[in-house]
Amino acid sequence: MTALLRLDVEGLGAIRGTTRLFSGVDFHVQAGQLLLVRGPNGAGKTTLLRILAGLSAALDGAVAWCGERMRPLDARLRAVVSFAGHAPAVKDELTAEENLHALLTLMGEPAGDALLRDGLAAAGLAAQRTLPARVLSQGQRRRIGLARLAATARPLWILDEPATALDDAGLAWLAELVERHLRAGGIVVAASHQPLAVAPARTATLALG
Amino acid sequence: MIPDAAAPPFPAPAASGAGAGFAWALRRDLRIGVRTKGELGVQVLFYVLVATLFPLATAPERTLLAALGPGVLWVAALLASLLSLPRLFASDFADGTLEQLALSPYPLAALISGKITAHWVTTGLPVALLAPLLGLQYALDDPARYTLAAALLLGTPVLSLLGAVGAALTLGLRGGGGSLLALLVLPLYVPVLIFGAGAVEAVRGGLSAAPHLSLLAACLLVAAVGAPFGAAAAVRIALE
Numbered sequence: 001m002t003a004l005l006r007l008d009v010e011g012l013g014a015i016r017g018t019t020r021l022f023s024g025v026d027f028h029v030q031a032g033q034l035l036l037v038r039g040p041n042g043a044g045k046t047t048l049l050r051i052l053a054g055l056s057a058a059l060d061g062a063v064a065w066c067g068e069r070m071r072p073l074d075a076r077l078r079a080v081v082s083f084a085g086h087a088p089a090v091k092d093e094l095t096a097e098e099n100l101h102a103l104l105t106l107m108g109e110p111a112g113d114a115l116l117r118d119g120l121a122a123a124g125l126a127a128q129r130t131l132p133a134r135v136l137s138q139g140q141r142r143r144i145g146l147a148r149l150a151a152t153a154r155p156l157w158i159l160d161e162p163a164t165a166l167d168d169a170g171l172a173w174l175a176e177l178v179e180r181h182l183r184a185g186g187i188v189v190a191a192s193h194q195p196l197a198v199a200p201a202r203t204a205t206l207a208l209g
Numbered sequence: 210m211i212p213d214a215a216a217p218p219f220p221a222p223a224a225s226g227a228g229a230g231f232a233w234a235l236r237r238d239l240r241i242g243v244r245t246k247g248e249l250g251v252q253v254l255f256y257v258l259v260a261t262l263f264p265l266a267t268a269p270e271r272t273l274l275a276a277l278g279p280g281v282l283w284v285a286a287l288l289a290s291l292l293s294l295p296r297l298f299a300s301d302f303a304d305g306t307l308e309q310l311a312l313s314p315y316p317l318a319a320l321i322s323g324k325i326t327a328h329w330v331t332t333g334l335p336v337a338l339l340a341p342l343l344g345l346q347y348a349l350d351d352p353a354r355y356t357l358a359a360a361l362l363l364g365t366p367v368l369s370l371l372g373a374v375g376a377a378l379t380l381g382l383r384g385g386g387g388s389l390l391a392l393l394v395l396p397l398y399v400p401v402l403i404f405g406a407g408a409v410e411a412v413r414g415g416l417s418a419a420p421h422l423s424l425l426a427a428c429l430l431v432a433a434v435g436a437p438f439g440a441a442a443a444v445r446i447a448l449e
Contacts, residue, residue, distance in 0.1 A: 055308060056449050073445065078312050093244035094237075102237050108314045109227075131242075159318030 005031040005155050007187055012061035014047045021047055022208050032182050034203045037191040043209025045191035052189055053083040053158045055149055082154035082209055088145035092134040096125050099133055103148040123147040138165035150177050158191040230315025234323025239396055242331040253335045254290035260343045271348040278347025279409035286336045287398050290368040294333045295387050297376045318437040325373045333365030356412040360405040363425040369438035372398045420435035
């Protein structure tokens with residue numbers, strides 16, 4: 001019996017230094033839903049996402065995955081979450097293919113040759129497959145990070161400004177990835193200043209600040 | 210209820226062992242090390258130069274040099290290790306890799322053990338292997354030079370292990386925290402320095418090096434068990 005996927009947040013509060021970023025944040029996201037976190041710079045979007053991913057501890061409140069309360073870096077949470085932070089975790093010294101391979105195997109996911117080739121081709125990096133990431137542009141590095149998301153089977157995606165540095169084709173691909181993930185019953189929580197072209201019926205918005 | 214969510218196509222995550230995490234980090238960091246040969250070469254060259262400056266600066270007397278040699282070579286090894294420590298976590302911290310390590314299903318301490326081992330292979334191991342050669346400059350006889358290499362083989366992993374805790378603690382400090390790292394880590398290196406140089410002294414005095422080497426091995430075992438957990442805790446704090 002598979003539990004219905006859901007992410008529940010109640011009374012979440014966080015501080016940065018001595019200033020309170022937000023408090024009493026409540027929301028519930030169900031399988032197949034995108035939660036778009038919006039707010040001005042410094043409203044605490046990144047902090048909120050890091051708390052959801054389990055990287056930071058909240059000052060108060062609780063995060064629950066499928067009805068079970070999660071502590072920071074909870075093993076159960078680490079097994080379901082795919083987090084894409086500000087920095088795409090791409091190593092300059094490794095090639096695009098090696099980067100994707102390293103990111104996937106680090107998550108305990110399969111990373112066969114065909115999967116890597118197809119993943120990079122879908123990311124529009126077929127020609128850059130064996131180039132060191134040092135010579136890739138910011139947008140191309142982002143695409144490696146997105147290729148990782150696409151190739152993993154994690155139900156909960158947490159995306160911090162995923163649209164940064166992406167061109168129009170990249171944005172369309174990102175929207176398609178998110179849409180596909182939602183259709184498969186996954187959950188996406190994203191902070192983005194740019195709108196994501198995802199069906200409004202699946203999208204909820206949380207305003208911070 | 211959303212109907213297509215009843216049976217989500219998300220398989221259970223793959224099994225995750227400490228050994229696989231260790232191997233992942235070791236392989237990746239060694240590969241990066243091979244790609245940045247220049248940086249590693251600089252560290253080894255630094256060690257060779259520091260060890261070479263002393264005989265040039267002191268009186269060329271065989272007895273004096275032989276008495277100085279083990280201590281100087283050990284201090285040069287400490288400095289070479291210290292020089293490369295900030296690199297251990299700083300680039301992973303800056304490019305977001307450290308977040309992914311912390312979120313990985315593999316135990317963070319196992320991943321960090323792999324990183325520390327890669328650090329030792331690329332910095333400590335060359336230092337230990339070069340020591341018998343550099344010992345020639347100090348008129349050390351064969352038994353003393355091989356004891357020095359053995360002591361460095363046991364001692365340099367301890368430097369990498371203890372240094373990793375310091376490097377993780379100083380993550381995120383302005384300016385990389387290099388000087389603070391030195392202040393933090395060098396005092397911890399004192400036992401290794403004493404036992405390591407002591408082993409060579411014992412051999413030169415006609416005694417057995419076994420007690421000193423045993424103590425170094427004990428240091429290594431304690432550090433190998435404890436340091437990765439300490440470094441993992443410090444990395445988690447840095448990521449908060």
